[in-house]
Amino acid sequence: MARTLEKRRIGQSSLEITTLGLGCASLAGIFSAVPADQARATIHHALDAGLNHVDTAPQYGLGRSEHLVGDVVRTRRAETILSTKVGRLLKPVSPDVQDKGAWVDPLPFDQVYDYSYDGIMRSFEDSLQRLGVNNVDILYVHDIGVATHGVEANKPLWQQLASGGYRALRELRDTGVVSAIGLGVNEWEVLMDAMTLGDWDVFLLAGRYTLLEQTALAPFMTTAAQRGSxxxxxxxxxxxxxxxxxxFNYAKAPEAIVARVKAIETVCTQFNVPLPAAALQFPLTHPVVCNVLPGPRSPAELDGILDWWDVAIPAELWTTLAEKGLLASGTPTPGGTA
Incomplete structure (x- = not known):
């Protein structure tokens, strides 16, 4: 059943995005396989439930995610705010020498990083073909930065983006084939660097502004607000x-993190709020956040997320977390800041 979800505007664009979206990395089979029919059913279920944002990338299953997303979105394009990513080209390779990474059953390609003008244009066109559409709404530069590439290897890649890649993105936006441009990364520091290149509409930041970690709060989130992103x-x-x-961060959680999670959960229990519900809804207490993007693997997992989404969270929960030092100083909460 479709919900009426709050929508927020993406930057200065005309796009209105539901505050809950669907990330489609897990559907491509990371760490464990997801049957194709199950993946497509999950995307349909998300749109049926009223979510309008679907995010994919060439990396996810080395093309598999874009194919699966396209199978659904082509028939429901008007309902969907669709995003994909550039920065990786897919090169055909024999499966017996393929670097599959964490993907269980990827398509037979290896990825080649390319953030140049030509590389971004080709990546975008390749994505349109895999998706089977003639435009996307949001185009992100994917995984540029030292966290992915290391300090030295990132330098020439960053130069590609600075000397031509950003210009390609601006051209795509200016001609209307995409409506918004941004970066999709796991480190906020590279987003501060990106702001020196020009204007961006939206940043997809994974893991750095959560109920557990608010390292992106300043200077990144404050700067994004000032820049209208x-x-x-x-x-x-x-x-x-x-x-x-x-x-935590795709590795066994250290004891300090485990202890912090237990302390947060104790506060949640005090207010009869499931910890996952608080985690899911927390980022939207910041006015610059327009969408939260979990990645369920099935319609049933999505239903669980929707149940957490529907939990009413009293403002006092956030206030108590702040008083106990479990939110970073300056974190926006209903009625004030931590």
């Missing part, structure tokens, strides 16, 4: 630690 928060559960898992 929006933020989509990916990874709201910090790789699983906030939904009862044991991983």
């Amino acid at each position: 929006s933020v989509v928060v990916g990874g709201p559960f910090n790789s699983g630690i906030l939904v009862g898992g044991t991983t």
Whole structure:
């Protein structure tokens, strides 16, 4: 059943995005396989439930996610704010020498990083073909920065973006084939660097502004607000630690993180709020955040997320977390700041 979800504007664009979206990395089979029919059913279920934002990328399943997303979105394009990413080209390769990474059953390609003008244009056109559409709404530069590439390897890639890649993105936006441009990364520092290149509409930041971690609060979130850019928060559960898992940032959670999660959960229990519900809804207390992007693997998992989304959270929960030092100083909360 469709919900009436709040919508927020993306930056200075004309796009209105529901505050809950669907991330489609998990549907491509990261760490464990997801049947194609199940993946497509999950996307349909999200749109049926009233979510209008679907995010994918060439990296996810090395093309698999874009194909699956396209199978659904082509028939429901008017309902969907669709985003994909550039920065990786897919090169055909024999499966027996393929670098599959964490993908269980990827398509037979290896990825080649290319953030140049030509590389971004080709990546965009390749994505349109995999998706089977003639435009996307949001185009992100994917995984540029030292966290992915290391300090030295990132330098020439950043130069590609600075000397031509950003110009390609601006041209695509100016001609109307995309409505918004941004970066999709796991480190906020590179987003500060990106602001020196020009104007961006939206940043997809995974894991750095969550109930557990607010390292992106300043200077990044404050600067984004000043520049009129929006933020989509990916990874709201910090790789699983906030939904009862044991991983944080895709690795075993250190004891200090486990202890902090227990302290947050104690406060949530005091207010009879499930920890995952608080984690899912927390990022939207910041006015620059326009969307939270979890990645369920099935319609049933999405239903669980929707149940957490429907939980009413009293403002006093956030206030108590702030009083106990469990939110960073300056974190916006209903009625004030931490």
